[in-house]
Amino acid sequence: MSQYRIFNHEDAIGYVRQTARLDPDVTLQGEEIGDGNLNQVFKVCQPGKAKGFIVKQALPYIRCIGESWPLTRDRARIEAEILLYHGQYSPEYTVAVLHHDPALSVILLEDLSDLQVWRQALLEGQHFADAPAQLGIYLAQVHVHSSDFRLDYLGQRTAQLQFANPELMAISEAVYFVDPFCDHERNNVAPEIRDDAEQLWADQALKLRVARLKHDFRCKGQALLHGDLHTGSVMVAAGRLKVIDAEFGGYGPMGFDLGVIIANLLLNFCSQSSAPRRLQRIQDISALWHSYHAQCLRLARETPDPALAAPEYINDFLQRVWQDALGYAGCEIIRRTIGVAHVADIDNMADPVQKTASQRQALALGRMLIMSADQLDEAQLEKTLLQQSTETER
Structure with missing residues (x-):
């Protein structure tokens, strides 16, 4: 059995050579390419070739913090x-796992160098019109196939045990539903919006809503979630999309995945001074939801459980998923604005005045989504966003 060690680029090269069974005479080069908070990531390829292999290794601590915050390496297996x-259910949109070594906490993945991170594409003003609908299909496929629309009681409970991820999902619970709603030492609050943050921390009605979302996150094990589906976890190219980085996954409410990606599109919306780009984000969210809804409806109707097959029930269920998604989107927007981990969309804004305005808009939008989740349908959300876009333009 392999003995755990923290890889350098030579270790990554050796791992690829062994697991990919390459000719020993083939020359390989490796470089570290990871910029995430948890793991280290290497690309290994032949000199002069654009594509090769990706080696991802889990460290025994949170990388961006260090050894003072230990973390299970079993997250690589999960x-x-x-x-x-x-x-199995969405191969077109899921990064391929080529090998996994549980002792070394290493995963060998397909190289997606011919795609780019969706967040970076959005920051550069690029628009991939197919991406939202493709992502909606991915989410519907992986959600429905891991839910009780496909699995019987024993099958779903067995899957919930198999994919239990308590340590990382506990981190999610803390950073989504606890830290941003109090004056926690892990928060990263810009001085310019300190007063806005303190108003949120004192808002008891908001905290009640967040408590409900937190409780559902822990108890509503509807489907096997990706668990961290922001625009940095999605790779895009013309007509293509792949989802990566699922270490925070586990069973939870379907609306959580949907809400996180909606929130990241809304964070980009808040960062834009261009009306056409804000409109693109509104259209992206609409395309995502319509695609997800249509695919879920089709797949759920094929359930072997006749009690769940009624179209009226499925539509009611998806309405509750939408409401959950809006609430979780609000939590994600707030935590990405005043919590421990921000997003480049707003943090990298050059104009400090516009940046502060965008942060304030994000906090207000996050609160509104949490408080109004059970009242906003898709058309009402679009109308609200269009109104905000017009006010920003003024």
Whole structure:
């Protein structure tokens, strides 16, 4: 059995050579390419070739903090198994797992160098019109196939045990539903919006809504989630999309995945000074939801459980998923504005005045989504966003 060690680029090269069974005479080069908070990531390829292999290793601590915050290496196994499961039902949109070594906490993944991170594409003003609908299909496929629309009681409970991820999902619970709603030491609050943050921390009605979302996150095990589906976890190219980085996955409410990606599109919306780009984000959210809804409706109707097959029930269920998604989107927007981990969409804005205005808009939008989740349908959300876009333009 392999003995755990923290990889350098030579270790990554050796791992690829062994697991990919390459000719020993083939020259390989490796470089570290990871910029995430948790793991280290290497690309290994032949000199002069654009594509090769991706080696991802889980460290025994949170990388961006260091050894003072230890973290289970078993997350590599969980991520590999989630990606393999999702890949069974949405292979077109899930990064391929080529090998997994549980002792080394290493995953060998397909190289997606011919795609780019969706967040970076949005920051550069690029628009991939197919991406939202493709992502909606991915989410519907992996959600329905891991839910009780496909699995019987024993099958779903067995899957919930197999994909249990308590340590990382506990981190999610803390950073989504606890830290941003109090004056926590892990928060990262810009001085210019400190007063806005303090108003949120004192808002008891908001905290009640967040408590409900937190409780559902822990108890509503509807489907096998990706668990961290922001625009940095999606790779895009013309007509293509792949989802990566599922180490925070586990069973939870379907609306959580949907809400996180909606929130990241809305964070980009808040950062834009261009009316056409804000409109694109509104259209992206609409395309995402319509695609997800249509695909879920089709797949759910094929359930072997006649009690769940009624179209009226499925539509009611999806309405509740939408309401959950809006609430979780609000939590994600707030935590990405005053919590421990921000997004480049707003943090990298050059104009400090516009940046502060965008942060304030994000906090207000996050609160509105949490408080109004059970009142906003898709058309009402679009109308609200269009109104905000017009006010920003003024």
